[in-house]
Amino acid sequence: MTSQPKFIQVGALADGFAPDSHILAPVGDLEGRTFVLTFADGDVDTLHFAVAQTVDVERIAAGATRPAQPRERHACRVTSVREGIYFVDYIGADEALVDEEGQPRAASTSYVLDVHRQLCTVVTGVLPGEKETRIDAFTRVERGLELTGVQARIRHGRICGDAGNVDAPLHQPTNELIGMRNLYTYSATERYEHIYLSDHFYAWQCLSGVEAGLADVDRCHMIGIDEKLYLFVWREKIVPTLGVVMIDLERMKTDGKIFGYQGSRFDALSNFPVGAHAQVLNVTRHPQ
Numbered sequence: 001m002t003s004q005p006k007f008i009q010v011g012a013l014a015d016g017f018a019p020d021s022h023i024l025a026p027v028g029d030l031e032g033r034t035f036v037l038t039f040a041d042g043d044v045d046t047l048h049f050a051v052a053q054t055v056d057v058e059r060i061a062a063g064a065t066r067p068a069q070p071r072e073r074h075a076c077r078v079t080s081v082r083e084g085i086y087f088v089d090y091i092g093a094d095e096a097l098v099d100e101e102g103q104p105r106a107a108s109t110s111y112v113l114d115v116h117r118q119l120c121t122v123v124t125g126v127l128p129g130e131k132e133t134r135i136d137a138f139t140r141v142e143r144g145l146e147l148t149g150v151q152a153r154i155r156h157g158r159i160c161g162d163a164g165n166v167d168a169p170l171h172q173p174t175n176e177l178i179g180m181r182n183l184y185t186y187s188a189t190e191r192y193e194h195i196y197l198s199d200h201f202y203a204w205q206c207l208s209g210v211e212a213g214l215a216d217v218d219r220c221h222m223i224g225i226d227e228k229l230y231l232f233v234w235r236e237k238i239v240p241t242l243g244v245v246m247i248d249l250e251r252m253k254t255d256g257k258i259f260g261y262q263g264s265r266f267d268a269l270s271n272f273p274v275g276a277h278a279q280v281l282n283v284t285r286h287p288q
Contacts, residue, residue: 005213007238010260014272016210017258021187023275024079024255028052030086035113037120039157040170045122046071047088047111053078055088057109074109077273081246081255082229084116089244089257091271093124105129106269108259110244112171112223112231118159121171121223123233125242125259126151130266133240148219148237156223171231174224175199177247179284183207184254184276193281196222202234232256245274252278 030049037045042062047055050073058071074090081087093107106127113120128149137147156170177196184192190209196202197217205215216238223231228249235242245256255275262268 005211007214008210009239009263010241010258011262011268011270013210013258014270017186017190017272017274019187019189021190021273021275022185022277023273024081026053026078027080027086028078029080030078030088030113035120036160037111037122037157038160039122039155041155043155049078055090077257079255081248081253082226082251084114085225085229086113086115087111087246087255088113089271091259091269093126106261108242108257108271110257112225112246113159114171114225115159117168119156119168119171120159121154121156121225121231123231123244124153125244127240127242127260133266137237146219148235150235150240150242152221152233152235152242154221154223154233171223171225173199174222174230176224177222177230177232179286181281181284183279183281185279186274186276192276196220243274247278249278249280254278
């Protein structure tokens with residue numbers, strides 16, 4: 001009889017993924033550049049990359065004439081899974097987010113900058129506080145809540161400038177991954193399988209690594225960025241976890257991050273990079 005597999009905290013997951021991981025090396029392509037991003041909801045974000053792996057962020061809400069708060073500097077990770085398309089990620093959010101007790105919410109921000117087509121997408125992820133995390137699944141159903149307390153706000157927009165096609169359609173949700181069963185090898189020890197079930201859910205299982213034997217079905221979002229290039233966002237319901245990953249099925253490579261709490265005390269965060277070699281195992285197409 002085998003032992004029962006156990007769910008672990010995100011901090012422990014980070015420790016397991018770290019050795020010899022297949023993450024991309026950070027790039028310095030954006031150093032010294034400034035991007036003004038105008039989103040479909042009217043918000044305007046200005047990103048200035050003064051030095052490599054650092055970004056100054058200023059945000060003006062829709063209808064406002066000045067920022068609600070001063071420009072903030074964040075240490076960030078900038079990678080590029082495909083030429084001219086950048087993934088920028090940091091801990092923090094440029095808006096007032098508080099929990100049920102009025103305390104600041106644990107948040108992260110991830111930008112996709114499609115410089116060639118002058119398009120952008122931003123994911124603001126928010127972790128539930130301890131009180132919300134401890135609401136059981138049955139109570140969440142009774143209250144009409146999602147099973148996961150992890151939130152993700154996804155916005156699409158354009159990079160202002162003279163270059164690029166201003167008529168290019170914005171990044172948008174896609175169903176191109178649905179039906180795929182993919183293998184992701186994150187390192188010599190960590191391997192996962194994903195099955196993309198529908199617009200809203202995917203199934204995962206750990207084939208080998210620190211979560212070996214674990215599996216679940218979680219809420220997800222799939223955004224089309226370019227041909228065979230996707231932004232995949234998932235929100236786990238058991239251990240508060242947000243994943244934001246670029247999936248390039250042309251290069252068969254992924255890169256992104258996983259965000260959650262370091263341990264079970266809710267007083268420290270873990271935001272660690274992940275990257276994998278991808279393999280499409282099969283594709284299921286259901287009859288109409």
